[in-house]
Amino acid sequence: MNNWLMQHRHALTLAIHRLASTPLTSLLAIFSLAITLSLPAGMAVGLQALRFELAGLPQQGSMTLYLHRHTSQADLDQLAHDIHSLPGLAGARFISRTEALATLTRHLGDASLARELRDNPLPDTWVLTPSQLDSSFASQWRARLAQDKAIDQIQDNGHWIERLHALYRLGLRLTILLAILLALAIVTVTGNTTRIQLVMRLPEIEVSRLIGATDQFIQRPFLYLGLVQGLLAGGIAWLILVTGILLLFPYVASVAHLYHSEIALAFPPLRQALAFCGLSGLLGMLGAWIAVRHTLLVNRLQ
Amino acid sequence: MIRLEEISKRYPGGHEALTDISLEISAGELVYLTGHSGAGKSTLLKLIAAIERPSTGALWFHEQNISRIQRRSIPWLRRNFGLIFQDHKLLFDRNAIHNVLLPLEIAGFSRHDAFARARAALDKVGLLPRERALPVTLSGGEQQLLCIARAIATHPPLLLADEPTGNLDSEATASIMRIFREFNRTGTTVIVSSHDPAAILPGTGRVIQLDHGRVLP
Ligand SMILES: Nc1ncnc2c1ncn2[C@@H]1O[C@H](COP(=O)(O)OP(=O)(O)OP(=O)(O)O)[C@@H](O)[C@H]1O
Ligand SMILES: [Mg+2]
Numbered sequence: 001m002n003n004w005l006m007q008h009r010h011a012l013t014l015a016i017h018r019l020a021s022t023p024l025t026s027l028l029a030i031f032s033l034a035i036t037l038s039l040p041a042g043m044a045v046g047l048q049a050l051r052f053e054l055a056g057l058p059q060q061g062s063m064t065l066y067l068h069r070h071t072s073q074a075d076l077d078q079l080a081h082d083i084h085s086l087p088g089l090a091g092a093r094f095i096s097r098t099e100a101l102a103t104l105t106r107h108l109g110d111a112s113l114a115r116e117l118r119d120n121p122l123p124d125t126w127v128l129t130p131s132q133l134d135s136s137f138a139s140q141w142r143a144r145l146a147q148d149k150a151i152d153q154i155q156d157n158g159h160w161i162e163r164l165h166a167l168y169r170l171g172l173r174l175t176i177l178l179a180i181l182l183a184l185a186i187v188t189v190t191g192n193t194t195r196i197q198l199v200m201r202l203p204e205i206e207v208s209r210l211i212g213a214t215d216q217f218i219q220r221p222f223l224y225l226g227l228v229q230g231l232l233a234g235g236i237a238w239l240i241l242v243t244g245i246l247l248l249f250p251y252v253a254s255v256a257h258l259y260h261s262e263i264a265l266a267f268p269p270l271r272q273a274l275a276f277c278g279l280s281g282l283l284g285m286l287g288a289w290i291a292v293r294h295t296l297l298v299n300r301l302q
Numbered sequence: 303m304i305r306l307e308e309i310s311k312r313y314p315g316g317h318e319a320l321t322d323i324s325l326e327i328s329a330g331e332l333v334y335l336t337g338h339s340g341a342g343k344s345t346l347l348k349l350i351a352a353i354e355r356p357s358t359g360a361l362w363f364h365e366q367n368i369s370r371i372q373r374r375s376i377p378w379l380r381r382n383f384g385l386i387f388q389d390h391k392l393l394f395d396r397n398a399i400h401n402v403l404l405p406l407e408i409a410g411f412s413r414h415d416a417f418a419r420a421r422a423a424l425d426k427v428g429l430l431p432r433e434r435a436l437p438v439t440l441s442g443g444e445q446q447l448l449c450i451a452r453a454i455a456t457h458p459p460l461l462l463a464d465e466p467t468g469n470l471d472s473e474a475t476a477s478i479m480r481i482f483r484e485f486n487r488t489g490t491t492v493i494v495s496s497h498d499p500a501a502i503l504p505g506t507g508r509v510i511q512l513d514h515g516r517v518l519p
Contacts, residue, residue, distance in 0.1 A: 003410045010407060204404075207391050210353065211452075212380035213408045 230284020332507030384453030
């Protein structure tokens with residue numbers, strides 16, 4: 001085996017040995033890191049589910065205009081003209097009262113209803129869709145259509161989708177912010193455990209330097225210590241996450257059923273799991289590196 | 303092998319520990335460094351090992367000027383030396399053989415080779431039966447022997463021993479000095495410091511006497 005590989009194997013063995021030499025401290029540190037990590041990961045899983053749900057929804061909001069029962073043809077024509085001159089209009093569809101009743105009976109699956117109703121109670125409607133999903137169109141259109149005598153009522157249908165999108169964006173930003181803060185937490189926690197290990201081993205470090213150890217030789221086991229801590233924390237965080245998904249799965253499913261939604265928590269793919277562990281390992285190593293550099297500098301070991 | 307040119311060492315406190323020292327030590331020599339306590343013996347050895355830097359003058363190890371050595375080159379320089387410290391500097395959290403393994407791990411020996419060499423070194427100083435003993439359970443003389451075993455484990459060409467017989471009785475002192483004599487016979491250059499002139503084995507090497515930081519003629 002070549003020398004370089006051997007030195008690394010030596011450092012890794014030493015790191016694991018050191019971790020195992022203070023099992024309680026190590027476990028506490030690793031678990032606190034894991035719990036810290038599982039929080040943004042859990043939020044990311046929730047957001048992912050929401051994103052899938054959002055993708056299935058109409059990307060536009062819409063506005064429904066309910067018309068007065070008895071409207072002159074002139075007013076109807078005027079309205080149609082006004083509608084087609086609205087800014088930012090992507091589409092407009094006229095649904096006549098007969099068509100609406102037919103749809104309703106079809107939905108109810110009961111033809112007798114239409115027969116029993118002596119008179120069709122439904123109004124004529126227009127359904128307008130904007131070209132962009134934002135709420136600015138709604139008030140603008142309302143103002144433009146205010147003069148039309150044909151209109152009885154105006155209803156915005158887009159708001160809740162837009163709110164959902166806004167909520168998703170907020171959640172995403174929160175998760176990113178949380179992830180950054182918790183990444184810093186990992187760096188500081190591993191930095192601190194490494195510092196404790198370093199202080200415990202100052203005599204060894206001093207002697208090692210005196211008999212020819214390079215900075216790299218001294219640093220290496222501590223960097224591995226940070227790496228191993230981070231990797232283990234990432235792995236455990238993943239287990240916490242998977243357990244969480246399994247526990248919440250039925251509840252999410254039943255809520256989704258009530259809302260006629262397909263929304264479901266999905267297990268993130270293995271690739272993401274590995275990237276997640278790798279990242280937490282690197283963060284752990286970064287914390288260890290900062291601690292080692294700092295301690296070596298402060299102690300100015302010759 | 304080692305050449306000092308007008309070396310002086312003034313510690314930050316302002317005390318001049320060594321003044322204007324010039325001397326040369328050739329490969330294969332056995333050198334006894336003597337002088338009263340505070341004469342500057344430890345300081346001289348620390349300068350050679352690049353633990354301290356001279357205030358003025360040049361210090362050569364082969365073709366390398368140690369007085370101007372860069373910090374990152376120091377580890378490679380030190381692998382040429384077997385250092386035996388006045389205060390042992392043993393690690394008390396591990397047993398004898400693991401103390402001896404440390405320089406071998408630093409030098410990058412495989413686990414198998416490192417253990418073989420550590421055992422050989424312990425055997426040379428007669429400590430092999432105590433290889434699993436913790437340093438605290440060893441006597442002062444045995445701790446010193448362990449320190450020697452650690453210094454020779456990598457077969458360095460130069461041994462720097464600072465007061466290796468510090469507080470041992472005359473019999474233990476003589477046996478340790480004989481060990482250095484043995485190493486010197488097999489080609490290792492040895493510099494041993496001692497404040498006790500009686501520790502020197504007569505007729506075995508050169509004596510350099512320090513007095514208040516100067517070499518006595
Ligand atoms: N780090 C230091 N800072 C300031 N002064 C020092 C330092 N180390 C040694 N000295 C001073 O330098 C002088 C020489 O010290 P050194 O340790 O070299 O003496 P020594 O010959 O080894 O003595 P001993 O036989 O007691 O070990 C002493 O007066 C000592 O007080
Ligand atoms: Mg001394």
